[in-house]
Amino acid sequence: MVRITEDTKVFHLLEEYPESEEIIRKYFGYFYEKKLEDVALKRLSIKGAFNVLNLSEEERERFFIELNEKLGIDVPKTNLERE
Secondary structure, X not given: OOOOOOOOEHXXXXXXOHHHHHHHHHHOHXXXXXXXXXXXXXXXXXXXXXXXXXXXXXXXXXXXXXXXXXXXXXXXXXXXXXX
């Protein structure tokens, strides 16, 4: 099982957990709207996609909480805490 962190590539998350697509589309919908998902989501980490879209800390945390609930796997919530 792959450990999911903000450094995980979005593409790898989709590949490993296809059921995560609903959440990925919800948060990273911009890439789908602009037809960039093939390029952007293959290259970007979760953190990179967050940064490109300028998502708030709250949205980033919610993303991981929803992933955790959907996939039933441990996703580090402290991953997003900034020093």
